[in-house]
Amino acid sequence: MASSAAQIHALGGIGIATYSSSSKSNLNSAKRQAVVNPENTFSSVKRFIGSRMDEVAEESKQVSYRVVKDENENVKLDCPAIGKQFAAEEISAQVLRKLVDDASSFLDEKVTRAVITVPAYFNDSQRRATKDAGRIAGLDVLRIINEPTAASLAYGFERKSNETILVFDLGGGTFDVSVLEVSEGVFQVLSTCGDTHLGGDDFDKRVVDWLASNFKKDEGIDLLKDKQALQRLTEAAEKAKIELSSLTQTNISLPFITATADGPKHIETTLTRTKFRELCSDLLDRCKTPVENSLRDARLKFKDIDEVILVGGSTRIPAVQEVVRKLTGKEPNVTVNPDEVVALGAAVQAGVLAGDVSHIVLLDVTPLSLGTNTVGDVRKRCRECTTSTRNLRGSERAEVLQVQRRNETLRTDSVMSKIIPRNTTLPTSKSKVFTTVDDGQTRVRFHVLQGEREFARDNKCLGSFLLDGIPPAPRGVPKIDVKFDIDANGILSATATDRATGNKQEITITGSTTLSKDEVEKMVKEAERFAKDDKQKREAIDTKNQADSVVYQTEKQLKEFGEKIPGEVKEKIESKLQELEDKIGSGSTQEIKDSMAALNQVMQIGQSMCNQAGPEAGAGAGPSPWR
Amino acid sequence: MLSSSSPTSFAHPFLSSSSPPLSPVSPPSRSARISPPLVSASCSYTCTEDTPRLHQIPLRSTTAATASLYELLEVPLGATSQDIKSAYRRLARICHPDVAGTDRTTSADEFMKIHAAYCTLSDPEKRSVYDRRMLRRSRPLTVGNSGMGSYVGRNWETDQCW
Numbered sequence: 167m168a169s170s171a172a173q174i175h176a177l178g179g180i181g182i183a184t185y186s187s188s189s190k191s192n193l194n195s196a197k198r199q200a201v202v203n204p205e206n207t208f209s210s211v212k213r214f215i216g217s218r219m220d221e222v223a224e225e226s227k228q229v230s231y232r233v234v235k236d237e238n239e240n241v242k243l244d245c246p247a248i249g250k251q252f253a254a255e256e257i258s259a260q261v262l263r264k265l266v267d268d269a270s271s272f273l274d275e276k277v278t279r280a281v282i283t284v285p286a287y288f289n290d291s292q293r294r295a296t297k298d299a300g301r302i303a304g305l306d307v308l309r310i311i312n313e314p315t316a317a318s319l320a321y322g323f324e325r326k327s328n329e330t331i332l333v334f335d336l337g338g339g340t341f342d343v344s345v346l347e348v349s350e351g352v353f354q355v356l357s358t359c360g361d362t363h364l365g366g367d368d369f370d371k372r373v374v375d376w377l378a379s380n381f382k383k384d385e386g387i388d389l390l391k392d393k394q395a396l397q398r399l400t401e402a403a404e405k406a407k408i409e410l411s412s413l414t415q416t417n418i419s420l421p422f423i424t425a426t427a428d429g430p431k432h433i434e435t436t437l438t439r440t441k442f443r444e445l446c447s448d449l450l451d452r453c454k455t456p457v458e459n460s461l462r463d464a465r466l467k468f469k470d471i472d473e474v475i476l477v478g479g480s481t482r483i484p485a486v487q488e489v490v491r492k493l494t495g496k497e498p499n500v501t502v503n504p505d506e507v508v509a510l511g512a513a514v515q516a517g518v519l520a521g522d523v524s525h526i527v528l529l530d531v532t533p534l535s536l537g538t539n540t541v542g543d544v545r546k547r548c549r550e551c552t553t554s555t556r557n558l559r560g561s562e563r564a565e566v567l568q569v570q571r572r573n574e575t576l577r578t579d580s581v582m583s584k585i586i587p588r589n590t591t592l593p594t595s596k597s598k599v600f601t602t603v604d605d606g607q608t609r610v611r612f613h614v615l616q617g618e619r620e621f622a623r624d625n626k627c628l629g630s631f632l633l634d635g636i637p638p639a640p641r642g643v644p645k646i647d648v649k650f651d652i653d654a655n656g657i658l659s660a661t662a663t664d665r666a667t668g669n670k671q672e673i674t675i676t677g678s679t680t681l682s683k684d685e686v687e688k689m690v691k692e693a694e695r696f697a698k699d700d701k702q703k704r705e706a707i708d709t710k711n712q713a714d715s716v717v718y719q720t721e722k723q724l725k726e727f728g729e730k731i732p733g734e735v736k737e738k739i740e741s742k743l744q745e746l747e748d749k750i751g752s753g754s755t756q757e758i759k760d761s762m763a764a765l766n767q768v769m770q771i772g773q774s775m776c777n778q779a780g781p782e783a784g785a786g787a788g789p790s791p792w793r
Numbered sequence: 794m795l796s797s798s799s800p801t802s803f804a805h806p807f808l809s810s811s812s813p814p815l816s817p818v819s820p821p822s823r824s825a826r827i828s829p830p831l832v833s834a835s836c837s838y839t840c841t842e843d844t845p846r847l848h849q850i851p852l853r854s855t856t857a858a859t860a861s862l863y864e865l866l867e868v869p870l871g872a873t874s875q876d877i878k879s880a881y882r883r884l885a886r887i888c889h890p891d892v893a894g895t896d897r898t899t900s901a902d903e904f905m906k907i908h909a910a911y912c913t914l915s916d917p918e919k920r921s922v923y924d925r926r927m928l929r930r931s932r933p934l935t936v937g938n939s940g941m942g943s944y945v946g947r948n949w950e951t952d953q954c955w
Contacts, residue, residue, distance in 0.1 A: 349882060350883070352882040352886060354882075518891055519891060526886075526892075527889045528891065529889065593890060593901040593904065593905060594905060653890070654889070654890040
């Protein structure tokens with residue numbers, strides 16, 4: 167697929183166990199392609215992964231390609247060039263595969279397992295989708311870790327001191343803040359917070375909108391409707407943003423941006439740092455809340471923070487640094503490379519998991535609360551209501567479960583009852599007691615919810631399961647233990663047990679909510695096939711290049727040492743050489759390889775002849791050039 | 794694909810000279826897991842405690858009832874908060890499933906117990922409540938078993954939120 171018209175770039179901070187800078191060249195070539203072929207060039211795919219259409223409505227309007235939904239309301243990315251709709255996982259898988267290939271050829275070793283990083287504030291569904299992407303790319307995903315945590319690992323890896331650090335990670339599409347305590351090799355995340363819809367792309371968008379609205383005012387043409395113009399605007403905006411990190415003002419010049427009956431139209435303007443800051447002021451404000459919240463959750467004050475570490479390309483924006491400085495009262499630490507540090511951290515964690523790195527352990531947290539749907543706490547809701555809690559012992563909190571008989575979806579008035587609060591250290595296992603809301607109720611449907619919102623339906627539903635066969639009893643009497651476990655790999659499982667009968671129902675949430683298991687299998691196979699094609703193509707190119715160089719070397723050596731070898735050997739070499747040259751022109755990869763082997767054989771004969779002839783010719787000084 | 798290049802490349806000085814720079818990279822210098830004594834210590838720690846605890850909730854209460862939170866963290870009763878913190882870190886470096894290596898489920902259980910103990914003892918308020926209870930009962934309590942005898946199955950959870 168990579169060889170077709172579709173190209174992929176920018177998964178932002180997908181870090182992979184081994185960092186390879188050559189992926190950047192791919193990114194640049196894809197960026198160039200984006201201008202001429204906007205509908206078939208995918209960027210910022212990370213924003214769509216593991217999401218449903220209604221969750222990313224705003225983002226889908228901001229990209230140059232078409233975002234559509236499938237029959238299950240899940241996001242698909244349309245690629246008209248090859249007439250196919252891709253899941254975001256597939257596109258991510260292509261990026262991962264490219265990174266793995268680069269890493270493999272750099273290390274000269276097959277890379278099969280990986281640690282992949284995601285924004286800390288990703289929900290479970292987005293994480294699983296990322297894991298699926300890894301699987302589609304043919305990887306065994308050892309662990310999904312949080313980007314700010316990974317950054318702290320890379321930062322604190324060589325340090326011995328005890329520090330409380332705040333990682334401020336503003337990337338291309340997401341924003342994360344984590345507060346950690348780093349000491350004695352233990353990286354303990356105290357809290358994490360973020361905004362999955364805030365990043366460098368939003369800053370670009372502000373500049374694009376500004377340019378487009380000015381143009382509309384002057385010329386009466388809406389450039390935002392023209393995909394190609396929009397792509398050029400976006401590129402110019404990003405360039406201007408980057409330049410404003412080192413200059414106080416920059417020129418934006420977009421000749422022939424569009425044309426009317428009067429002729430071509432151009433954009434020629436200047437953007438100052440002050441104006442840029444003004445355009446983005448609300449985005450800058452949005453950076454503040456997660457910082458404050460994460461500190462509050464960690465029960466710390468700004469003075470308790472020893473270091474503020476900036477991660478992600480967007481932290482190069484002076485206005486962002488200014489916000490951090492003002493908010494924390496500290497000079498942010500810019501010693502780490504904001505683009506690479508996350509990948510380095512992922513490599514450290516990969517080392518820990520593989521047993522290559524010892525004396526380090528990462529204690530990460532779950533960023534969002536997990537719970538289930540209830541009608542609320544009985545004791546809180548109606549003390550005088552008939553639902554009785556007297557059967558429950560003092561310290562037990564009984565909550566009335568929502569009645570769920572026919573309707574599988576969440577009722578609008580059900581609330582979320584948290585079982586694992588956010589910022590709980592993993593692995594963890596927690597449980598709560600629930601009871602029924604109706605007399606004689608025999609079945610209960612549990613929804614596994616993730617999020618911080620009061621009402622169940624405002625949170626992300628990760629799955630649901632039904633506990634059946636509760637013996638009929640007055641409401642409030644049955645006692646059902648609901649236990650949530652998250653293991654060190656982040657796999658969540660939920661169990662509900664009826665105490666009276668010991669009946670148990672459980673659900674392990676493994677697949678992503680956007681792709682079924684079968685779909686993932688299919689994609690794995692497809693990707694493997696593409697990979698095979700790509701590999702063959704690459705092999706053909708490599709073989710050809712190699713053969714060219716063999717021809718060159720042989721010719722050179724024949725010229726230099728030709729007279730030292732007997733005529734018939736020389737003839738043989740020349741004929742084989744000719745054969746190889748012919749094959750390079752027309753033959754298959756295998757034929758080229760065969761000819762190279764044949765040439766190699768006669769060359770070896772020539773080599774030994776030359777070695778024998780060597781001393782007589784008096785060329786004995788130094789190593790023989792034939793070797 | 795890469796191996797196909799080797800027969801020819803050895804014959805040619807130009808090509809063969811280009812291959813050595815790669816070779817030192819390929820044999821990965823996998824240093825063995827450092828500090829075997831530490832790991833074995835972790836084993837002895839988990840083994841003595843773990844066999845009866847696994848999935849056996851009733852058994853767990855009887856065996857674990859003897860271990861106070863202080864004993865779990867291997868600190869004396871009057872330990873300072875700094876002592877507790879560093880004991881927790883030391884144990885985390887041994888017990889966390891990422892580093893424990895062998896049996897991940899047992900080490901996860903172990904780690905969760907230690908973490909729960911740390912959560913109670915690192916919070917001055919919770920610690921004083923726990924200390925008072927311990928005094929009153931004049932016998933140590935289990936992790937998170939908040940004294941409600943009928944509720945032993947939940948001993949990973951302290952009744953406070955953490």
